[in-house]
Amino acid sequence: VQVVVERYQKEKNLPPLSRSKFLVSQDLPLSQFAVTLRTRLCLASSQTFYLLVNNRGLPNMTATMQELYRDHKDEDGFLYLTYASQEVFGSCFSGGRSAASCLLMPCPS
Amino acid sequence: SVLSRYENQITILSDYLEEFPETDEPVWILGRQHHLKADKSKLLLDISARLWFTYRRKFSPIGGTGPSSDAGWGCMLRCGQMMLAQALICRHLGRDWQWEKHKKQPEEYHRILQCFLDRKDCCYSIHQMAQMGVGEGKSIGEWFGPNTVAQVLKKLALFDEWNSLAVYVSMDNTVVIEDIKKMCWSPPQSSSAAHSSTHLHRSALGRNKNAAGFCAGWKPLLLIIPLRLGINHINPVYIDAFKECFKMPQSLGALGGKPNNAYYFIGFLGNELIYLDPHTTQSFVDSEENGTVDDQSFHCQQAPHRMKIMNLDPSVALGFFCKEECDFDNWCSLVQK
Numbered sequence: 001v002q003v004v005v006e007r008y009q010k011e012k013n014l015p016p017l018s019r020s021k022f023l024v025s026q027d028l029p030l031s032q033f034a035v036t037l038r039t040r041l042c043l044a045s046s047q048t049f050y051l052l053v054n055n056r057g058l059p060n061m062t063a064t065m066q067e068l069y070r071d072h073k074d075e076d077g078f079l080y081l082t083y084a085s086q087e088v089f090g091s092c093f094s095g096g097r098s099a100a101s102c103l104l105m106p107c108p109s
Numbered sequence: 110s111v112l113s114r115y116e117n118q119i120t121i122l123s124d125y126l127e128e129f130p131e132t133d134e135p136v137w138i139l140g141r142q143h144h145l146k147a148d149k150s151k152l153l154l155d156i157s158a159r160l161w162f163t164y165r166r167k168f169s170p171i172g173g174t175g176p177s178s179d180a181g182w183g184c185m186l187r188c189g190q191m192m193l194a195q196a197l198i199c200r201h202l203g204r205d206w207q208w209e210k211h212k213k214q215p216e217e218y219h220r221i222l223q224c225f226l227d228r229k230d231c232c233y234s235i236h237q238m239a240q241m242g243v244g245e246g247k248s249i250g251e252w253f254g255p256n257t258v259a260q261v262l263k264k265l266a267l268f269d270e271w272n273s274l275a276v277y278v279s280m281d282n283t284v285v286i287e288d289i290k291k292m293c294w295s296p297p298q299s300s301s302a303a304h305s306s307t308h309l310h311r312s313a314l315g316r317n318k319n320a321a322g323f324c325a326g327w328k329p330l331l332l333i334i335p336l337r338l339g340i341n342h343i344n345p346v347y348i349d350a351f352k353e354c355f356k357m358p359q360s361l362g363a364l365g366g367k368p369n370n371a372y373y374f375i376g377f378l379g380n381e382l383i384y385l386d387p388h389t390t391q392s393f394v395d396s397e398e399n400g401t402v403d404d405q406s407f408h409c410q411q412a413p414h415r416m417k418i419m420n421l422d423p424s425v426a427l428g429f430f431c432k433e434e435c436d437f438d439n440w441c442s443l444v445q446k
Contacts, residue, residue, distance in 0.1 A: 008340055034281055045280065046245065048256045050337040056344050058337065061283050084337060086424035089185045089371035090252035091388070 361428030
């Protein structure tokens with residue numbers, strides 16, 4: 001199935017993907033696809049990485065790509081997934097800094 | 110000057126304090142149901158019994174030369190402390206334990222409070238949490254998200270021999286029952302750290318029960334589930350399920366907030382969430398010579414804050430506490446429904 005994976009536009013922790021269009025095997029579970037994307041992004045296992053369908057919901061990680069495609073594909077024939085981490089909290093007027101250092105995390109090879 | 114600007118904000122915030130409305134709807138607080146008309150005072154007692162951690166100033170500088178106040182940056186860390194403190198209360202005193210002003214409290218209570226004093230030698234102090242955050246890519250004074258706090262608590266719990274908690278932080282929205290059972294049955298000392306979530310395909314809430322029968326006994330489980338319930342705003346389809354979590358007897362509430370402000374959510378009334386707010390700056394309190402702590406400033410004795418659930422930021426972390434294995438089995442069956 002044809003999948004487009006995009007970074008949430010306000011995402012600050014996670015790096016961008018080098019490419020966004022993927023051809024994925026039908027019976028691959030979403031959880032495995034998520035692992036593939038995590039590896040591409042060099043994420044530590046303790047970092048959050050959420051895939052949302054059509055910018056709305058968290059799909060069941062056990063669903064296969066085919067099931068997701070069947071239920072959520074766009075008119076243009078692609079399945080759209082957005083990835084994001086979590087927001088951080090603090091008070092802006094006290095000069096807190098938001099996170100950028102995660103980008104520098106070395107890739108475990 | 111930063112501080113004084115900040116204190117202006119506090120007075121604005123305290124204007125939000127509102128009495129509860131007259132209603133027949135039940136209030137849910139951490140797995141307990143209350144009726145406003147019948148026993149409002151019981152509800153308020155239940156809320157004031159929770160340990161309330163806020164910004165503090167005038168503690169010893171973090172790392173020797175760092176900040177001596179966490180105003181403006183520590184709110185999510187304080188919320189994490191509150192959730193963990195609630196777990197320790199459930200462990201040692203029970204969910205139904207009540208706090209009363211000026212009353213002599215059990216020894217365990219003071220011991221719990223000791224764990225959270227703003228001193229570098231207390232195991233869950235702001236010092237320990239901020240410094241453990243460095244390993245998660247957060248420099249001291251940087252803002253945390255719910256997952257980062259959960260990761261920090263998980264690491265700090267390994268050094269806490271008194272409580273020997275098993276802390277499980279779910280990744281990718283998935284709770285692996287087998288992993289939890291293994292972790293809680295593993296003998297103490299053998300560190301349950303470095304718990305990677307690689308076998309994802311044995312996914313959530315399945316029927317895999319495989320209790321390895323160690324004689325060491327079940328370690329009390331703190332289960333934290335970081336989630337993202339939408340992209341910009343919370344997706345309305347999750348609201349009922351989110352509220353349902355506060356009804357579960359294992360509930361420790363949720364970490365989250367609205368943009369920039371972290372709150373510790375402990376319950377709801379209708380479409381409003383009830384929370385403890387860390388955004389008040391108090392002075393550092395140390396323990397007395399006899400090991401007790403003047404605890405007045407560690408309990409919120411006003412009517413608590415409320416906010417519309419639709420204003421919730423989608424980044425949250427749910428917390429649950431399972432003292433015994435049967436509590437966890439019960440949790441699994443509740444979640445499956």
